[in-house]
Amino acid sequence: MSMKLGIIGFGGMGKFHSKQAPKAGVTVIGAADIKEERVQEAIEAGIKGYHSADELLADPEINTVILTVPNHLHKEMAIKAAKAGKNVITEKPAALNVAELDEMTKACEEAGVCFTTHQNRRWDRDMLTVKKAYETGMLGKVFTIESRLHSGNGYMHEWHLYKKYGGGMMYDWGVHLIDQILFMMPDAKVKTIFADLKNVLHEEVDDYFKIILKMDNGVTAHIELSTYILKYQPRWLAAGDKGTLVIQSLGGVDGAIYRTGQLLEKLPPQIAESAAGPTRQFAPVPPGGIVEEPLPEIQTDVLDFYRNFSDVIDGKAEQFVKIPSVRRVLAVMEACRKSSETGEAIAFE
Known part of the structure; x- marks a missing residue:
């Protein structure tokens, strides 16, 4: 090389x-x-x-x-x-x-x-698992993908604390989380963007954000990051009309795909009693009603980032992380800030 x-x-x-x-x-x-x-x-x-x-x-x-x-x-x-x-x-x-x-x-x-x-997070095993499930139709027609990253560590460090240096979590991890969603569905356009950025523990820079991207393929992507949520929610949840995928942690394979053992054609006639009162729609699913499958296996190597760029320099490969895709992520980030400032959804592509 x-x-x-x-x-x-x-x-x-x-x-x-x-x-x-x-x-x-x-x-x-x-x-x-x-x-x-x-x-x-x-x-x-x-x-x-x-x-x-x-x-x-x-x-x-x-x-x-x-x-x-x-x-x-x-x-x-x-x-x-x-x-x-x-x-x-x-x-x-x-x-x-x-x-x-x-x-x-x-x-x-x-x-x-x-x-x-x-953009090394394009090689994350957890994200690539969701991407594979989406691309192969493993979940049927996907209607929602939720990407969450929570930490209980609280404060950020060094120059990340200051706006003038480009600090804050939107610049730190937001760029990764947005890039992953766009990389997962490269042919889908972002119709609208709604975002809420907060300063929970930090005066100058954001340490929490919630982003909702409504895509033209019918998927609504939810992205949430916080440096101070003390009980972590699953890293990923993706749901389609044939199943639901859950991955618990960053980089992990600790999750499963869930499917209905037998899809009900109609709700049962009887009303179930629950702690919240009578209900049919949200009554407990009977035993065997939901079955669990293992996640698909993924092969990935983050060192391929260096290998690819070396080959690009040699004229032997097409660039994997292309600047137009990087530009698109920055444009989404700008729209997120505008949405958070105005409190309104932003029409995008």
Whole structure:
């Protein structure tokens, strides 16, 4: 493989890429950081240490850079890297808005370099399980997909706490959760978007959001994230007219598909007594009325992100994370903020 990688920003994600990329056959040349201790950490890890992005970009041995700096620096660094003739990978979100991304894309096109974003959550086993169930008709005609991510940890950390750096959970995880839904149904258009963003524990940035995407294929997607819900709900719920799929946790296979053992043609004549009073519609399902099946098996390897981009650089493959799809996610995020500010649903595509 021809990727010779330089990492700009050697914090948590920078160190992550320095360890992961070599597993995919990528050569990591070095890392740049403005903090001296991180430069030394790069050297101790057996790669070059640079004291600035400019110093790294001047190294002819590097042909690709990955930007693991705070979000507000992505545009500046990407354009600078493109002008230096380096292929560009940004951490997500690629930019703070569509206009910034368009500037970055133009710079990369003019420089003749490849450009992508590290949307690694497209390889999540839990999401790919739901995607397979949707694509293969395993659940029949799907009418709702619910994507939830809950944490009881409360507060965020470091620069994610500040608006000026592009902090908040919409930029941090919202970009992943929206991307997963759009990736799952790439041919479906988003008809309307309604969103509610909240500051529960944080003054400056959002730490809770609820997004409802009404798609033109009949699916309504619900996306919810919170840093402070203390009893987690299932990571995924997808329901169709032939079954319901539930996955409990992030990255997990702890779930099942549920089907009716015998679909009732009509409700029973008798009224059942429940703790909430008499009911027919919500009476307990009799034994055997619902049967459980295992989730489909999924093979996935997140290292394919690096392998694919290496092949793209070599002219041997089509880019997996394409910029138009990244742009679409940013456009949805902008509509979410507008919806939350106005309290109204936004007509989209």
